[in-house]
Amino acid sequence: MGTELLLGDVVDTNSCQIAKILNSLGVDLFRKISVGDNFLRIKNALKEALLRADIVIISGGLGPTEDDLTREAVSEALGKKLSVREDVFKRVKERLKHRNVPEKVILKQSLVPSSAEIIQNPVGTAPGIVIEEKGKIIILLPGVPRELKAMLPEVEKYLEKKVKSSSVIKSRILKVWGLTESQVNEKIAPLMAQENPTVALLAKEGEVHIRITAKFPPSEVEEKIKSVESIIREKIGDYIFGKDEDTLEKVVGNLLIEKNITLSLAESCSGGLVCHRLTNVPGISASLLAGVVSYSNRAKSEILKVPERLIKEKGAVSYEVALKMAEGVRKLTGSCVSLGITGIAGPTGGTPQKPVGLVYIALCAEEGKFCQRYIFPGEREMVKLRTSQAALDILRRYLLGRLELKE
Amino acid sequence: MGTELLLGDVVDTNSCQIAKILNSLGVDLFRKISVGDNFLRIKNALKEALLRADIVIISGGLGPTEDDLTREAVSEALGKKLSVREDVFKRVKERLKHRNVPEKVILKQSLVPSSAEIIQNPVGTAPGIVIEEKGKIIILLPGVPRELKAMLPEVEKYLEKKVKSSSVIKSRILKVWGLTESQVNEKIAPLMAQENPTVALLAKEGEVHIRITAKFPPSEVEEKIKSVESIIREKIGDYIFGKDEDTLEKVVGNLLIEKNITLSLAESCSGGLVCHRLTNVPGISASLLAGVVSYSNRAKSEILKVPERLIKEKGAVSYEVALKMAEGVRKLTGSCVSLGITGIAGPTGGTPQKPVGLVYIALCAEEGKFCQRYIFPGEREMVKLRTSQAALDILRRYLLGRLELKE
Numbered sequence: 178m179g180t181e182l183l184l185g186d187v188v189d190t191n192s193c194q195i196a197k198i199l200n201s202l203g204v205d206l207f208r209k210i211s212v213g214d215n216f217l218r219i220k221n222a223l224k225e226a227l228l229r230a231d232i233v234i235i236s237g238g239l240g241p242t243e244d245d246l247t248r249e250a251v252s253e254a255l256g257k258k259l260s261v262r263e264d265v266f267k268r269v270k271e272r273l274k275h276r277n278v279p280e281k282v283i284l285k286q287s288l289v290p291s292s293a294e295i296i297q298n299p300v301g302t303a304p305g306i307v308i309e310e311k312g313k314i315i316i317l318l319p320g321v322p323r324e325l326k327a328m329l330p331e332v333e334k335y336l337e338k339k340v341k342s343s344s345v346i347k348s349r350i351l352k353v354w355g356l357t358e359s360q361v362n363e364k365i366a367p368l369m370a371q372e373n374p375t376v377a378l379l380a381k382e383g384e385v386h387i388r389i390t391a392k393f394p395p396s397e398v399e400e401k402i403k404s405v406e407s408i409i410r411e412k413i414g415d416y417i418f419g420k421d422e423d424t425l426e427k428v429v430g431n432l433l434i435e436k437n438i439t440l441s442l443a444e445s446c447s448g449g450l451v452c453h454r455l456t457n458v459p460g461i462s463a464s465l466l467a468g469v470v471s472y473s474n475r476a477k478s479e480i481l482k483v484p485e486r487l488i489k490e491k492g493a494v495s496y497e498v499a500l501k502m503a504e505g506v507r508k509l510t511g512s513c514v515s516l517g518i519t520g521i522a523g524p525t526g527g528t529p530q531k532p533v534g535l536v537y538i539a540l541c542a543e544e545g546k547f548c549q550r551y552i553f554p555g556e557r558e559m560v561k562l563r564t565s566q567a568a569l570d571i572l573r574r575y576l577l578g579r580l581e582l583k584e
Numbered sequence: 585m586g587t588e589l590l591l592g593d594v595v596d597t598n599s600c601q602i603a604k605i606l607n608s609l610g611v612d613l614f615r616k617i618s619v620g621d622n623f624l625r626i627k628n629a630l631k632e633a634l635l636r637a638d639i640v641i642i643s644g645g646l647g648p649t650e651d652d653l654t655r656e657a658v659s660e661a662l663g664k665k666l667s668v669r670e671d672v673f674k675r676v677k678e679r680l681k682h683r684n685v686p687e688k689v690i691l692k693q694s695l696v697p698s699s700a701e702i703i704q705n706p707v708g709t710a711p712g713i714v715i716e717e718k719g720k721i722i723i724l725l726p727g728v729p730r731e732l733k734a735m736l737p738e739v740e741k742y743l744e745k746k747v748k749s750s751s752v753i754k755s756r757i758l759k760v761w762g763l764t765e766s767q768v769n770e771k772i773a774p775l776m777a778q779e780n781p782t783v784a785l786l787a788k789e790g791e792v793h794i795r796i797t798a799k800f801p802p803s804e805v806e807e808k809i810k811s812v813e814s815i816i817r818e819k820i821g822d823y824i825f826g827k828d829e830d831t832l833e834k835v836v837g838n839l840l841i842e843k844n845i846t847l848s849l850a851e852s853c854s855g856g857l858v859c860h861r862l863t864n865v866p867g868i869s870a871s872l873l874a875g876v877v878s879y880s881n882r883a884k885s886e887i888l889k890v891p892e893r894l895i896k897e898k899g900a901v902s903y904e905v906a907l908k909m910a911e912g913v914r915k916l917t918g919s920c921v922s923l924g925i926t927g928i929a930g931p932t933g934g935t936p937q938k939p940v941g942l943v944y945i946a947l948c949a950e951e952g953k954f955c956q957r958y959i960f961p962g963e964r965e966m967v968k969l970r971t972s973q974a975a976l977d978i979l980r981r982y983l984l985g986r987l988e989l990k991e
Contacts, residue, residue: 183613185603186755186786186795188595192618196592206590207625211599211616218614348591359685362649369650377621377651379588380728390591442877448863449856452877456855457965459931467883469876470849470859476874476917480887510883524866555707558864559730 182211191236191325198333203342214238219250227313237320239303241282247317248288255310257290265289269302300327314339346390347398351409352423353385354570355416361385364412374405383563418573425569430458432576438513442468443481443506446520446536450565466510481505494519499537500548507541514542516568522560536564540571545582587620598643598732605740610749621645626657634720644727646710648689654724655695662717664697672696676709707734721746753799756809758816759826760792761977768792771819781812790970825980832976837865839983845920849875850888850913853927853943857972873917888912901926906944907955914948921949923975929967943971947978952989
């Protein structure tokens, strides 16, 4: 269904799945192309690709409907005859026996170019097709993500035999919060000019991700990545909160659980996002006692016992109220540590003195207190997200013993 | 950052955003290409694309770092001189004035090919670049999705002036919650066989989206979509909660604000997600008084006044406790209406009698109460998401006067 991709309704995840396998095998992926469900355009795209590449993998257009044209276009591009393969026909028929499917549909899905090999589809009807032609490999896979995914292990096994790459590609991502992309760039600029391993930066909603990619023989690749990683860690320090699949909430949640420290939250402008993110971490119920989203002033004073007078004098968005919110929720729940968060998420509610994006985040524990003021750029949801990042990072630094508390 | 896409780490959503605009303007999108952050490969991809297409849109590689090469490659492909543009330089400098950014970084982001036009970037530093050359249009946009999105309206305006198409493609999406894809399919099967407008289904994390797509002259297209929409609305009824950019939280939040009804929330297994989603709606602070995430039993009894005896007898995940949580938070905040949500998000904590995914959602109002039991499939985050969907939908039905309450 290439047309779906070109209409912009469907995001292409298949190519990511395929890319990961190619990378792990040490195959360089140079180009991805999407074309519509059109005979000529599919045929031409394949012909061009074969001029550039040794392996071409095509996903989609193997279904039973009129606009599924990949088999036909590929056969013509390669000058192959397309005919019904008996074993495929039997398998498709067996799979569809409980449905009232016309024979024509089964026949279409059983068409295979001459001298091609088959990759079985364990969760659908259309099989994968592998063609070896003049030293090139062409692989056709279905476009349904679930089916493609189920067939990739077979594809990987096949390619593993064919591809004699002496080296493999591995990546590691180091995740940074609290520095901008240019600040990170400045700290590790010399590394970013180097060829193998390469180091690249990606800005992601307030986080900066540093990706190390290395292409080496399997026995060396991990060690090469590690040596670059340790240089980066030296330069960036504890702004790095995690790596690869880590999220800030996972890192913080797991620290809380490991250290057996209980937490409570008092959120205003972040609207429960800190609580939501932490409760995505399995097992967090052992640590997280409660969260209060005190969106109204009444909730701040009645539930969290922030003095009404203080709210009137200093404003609901103030250093003092953030601290009182943290204190209040800690007292209410008896937790070891607590956060108090108050700010202006926008789009309305800002003033020249207290603009949209102004946020105070306080932490309260037995040993002392902490409060920090921020001005976050962006729209409402971005302010909420950045607030939750900052709050989780304060908690992380506290849990690592790197937050300076006051009495 | 094309390399990111080729490594399979990042899913390409930018091209979908761009595709939608091209479609709405009646521009046929024939091909999408991804290449790595490599000077020669970017240059060649552009040269090839210009042989086939009248408009080439490139996203990514406009950042300040070493591996951002799009400006340079495009200038060379087109034989243009690249130089610092004074107005861009001033704007980038102004934007970065509070950060300690080296002049070199600002200079790089101010490079513009000769005779190009600029599209301002309202949320970042790198501007978009438009080049008209020998009857072709080349547009460069940043790769950060948030920045790209913010600039697309300008791109659309620009292209609208340049492109004269006799018919346009328009889509409408109707969003359904509470029916499965096959249930929706069954209700509107005859419509799905028709050619123009087409009707297609897309299952999305518990929601089913019905997409109507029509290609007609501008004067007819809206009316053609409307006539299909009204047939679908007749068949599906109030399972349709919104359309196009609507989200369940937007629909519910805006109903609350319009009707001037105050709300409070008591969440357990959903961990603050309902509160987070509702607080994404601008202006909700007029309605949402407070949310309590009573993750521990102590929080349920001390903050929400759920009797400890009840929790012991019926269990924290029970019909009775859900109702008491809703009552408790309503009393605490004095809100018109309230929700109480308790369940088992997993992966642990399930028993044969009370499996992972068991959730009770209660609503409490002046006029009466409501409570419903669910068993949601999926992992922790999916159970949380589905719980929040169900809770928001109960609230929606209440606000539309379509929820049957008990005394």
